[in-house]
Amino acid sequence: MDVKTMTVALAALLLGGNSAPQAAPAAPAPAPAAPATEASIPADPALWVVKDADTTIYLFGTVHALKPRLSWFDSAVRKAFDESGQLVLEIPLPDPAEAQKVVLPLAIDPDGPPLRQKLTEADRATYVAALTKLGVPAAGIDQFDSLEPWFAAVTMAQIALQKAGFTPGDGAETALDKAAKAAGKPVSGLETLQQQLGYFHDLPQADQIAFLVAGAKDVDKFDSTINAMVDKWKAGDAEGLSALMNEDLTSQPNLYKVLLVDRNARWADWIDNRLKTPGTVFVAVGAGHLAGKDSVQVQLGKHHLTATRVKY
Template identity: 50%
Template sequence: MMRHWFSTLLMLPLTLGLAACQPESLQSAGSAAPKATEIVTIPDDPDPAIWVIKDEDTTIYLFGTVHILKPGLSWFDEAVKEAFDASDELVIEMIRPDPAAMVKIVNDLAIDTTGVSLRDKLDPEDRTKYEAVMASLTLPVNAFDPLEPWFASVSMSLIPLKQSGFETDSGVEDILTSHATARGMTITGLETAEQQLGFFDNLPEDVQIRFLNFNVDSIGEMADGMENMVAHWANANISALAELMNAGLEEKILYETLLSNRNANWAQWVDERMKQPGTVFVAVGAGHLAGKDSLQEQLKKRALVAKRIKY
């Protein structure tokens, strides 16, 4: 169970991107069955996008990540590795807490305290579909009953990815953190585990339930959607990545909570960090570096221009 909680935590920045891979938005969840997803080819030599901001004594690289990957993808080379090797500090979305701390966080935020089980919160039709999906995943139908709807949804989303060969310890942050630790680099988290869990936990319950229902309807497309996310990331197709990853955030509260507000906060962090000398490698979910409210666009408001490194 401990390993499962860590794996689920890794999925938090990713799950709305998975939802966005499907042809229906969260606003229309349950209105139609998802259609088959066309698969984009992952190149043999992935070259994900990377940007740089510089002044006289400070350099900050911005690198978009995918939090869960299949093993063996050779993305950590060329311009990405050169930038990382030149950096003194690694900055990621969140540093994983130790197991005991994680248990407390999950107990405080993800376990429902109302006494109403998850399935009893669902409409009869939605409950029937939910129970069918749980059975298809070989899970007891009551496995997530004590959980908040958002946490059940994130947990459910992870299962078909793992069944398709994605591994939670093969993500970009895992590789970068491992190399940073070996080098003795400073590692900084932009957010805490409490904050990331809180983004979901603070959503109104009706939004959480729509989120869950949508993932129930989309569960068969999760793995193909993830393949497409990785392919666009590996091909540095920023416009396609923006459309794919952010299309599922059409509800204003989701868009602001999970994307635009966080990008604005991170832009403030980068602005402050530019006042100190040094070289920093910032690695955040690729969806944050694409689209009209991307981190780069937020930085422009602070007169900071991130230039794409061509390689």
């Protein structure tokens, strides 16, 4: 998963909880939902299953924010969900008020120099130009100066997501969470919000800045990139999605290890342990975790477990 993909994924999750700190400018309103009379758009994203004699664990790769009208929660995905007695997400969808309490201490740097002073002259120009292209006024850019570099990157992606017409209300996690609660299924997370944000907050400052600058450099490509990712996801093209996501992962190996490889290994440990308890579980995580050479499925192989693609 490349840097901009990881930024998009986290931005969508935080956007879903409306957890951006008050220091950051509000993102533009999302594009209006399509009229209910418009036909839905077919989507058949990839689904895998891991099982033993008395336990079944479905693995579903999600996109955290989507455009309206995508018809993905049907067919084999819906059947697997309905069979499951438990929903497990990356993190439980955060309550906005509680999320603010978690995010603020990690997102704001009250003692360090202003964010722009942490950047080289060239990187500063790239960063300011990106925010300007996204419609952030000069006063808003000033407000960004109190943010940690990683969260400035995420907030920038939040704005870009909304401008591109993607909303967390149409995202896979929101639909799954709503369906689980309506059916009385317990919902839990592989991580807490504190843990997930901590991975970013604890990155060395140089990595956070690289994270920010990479996103700023690609701001013009954001719309085409996220749409290409969703197209691969809709088609169930896991390998194509992996190739798109992993196109530049060698450029920031520490980010890749912390945000993807290590987490995939821990999630594989969780799955291995969960197989010891009978039942059926629906696990939904970002699609980038279920593709590529360091995917959850590859990590499961180290436990002598096989994830089988569900054909539909």
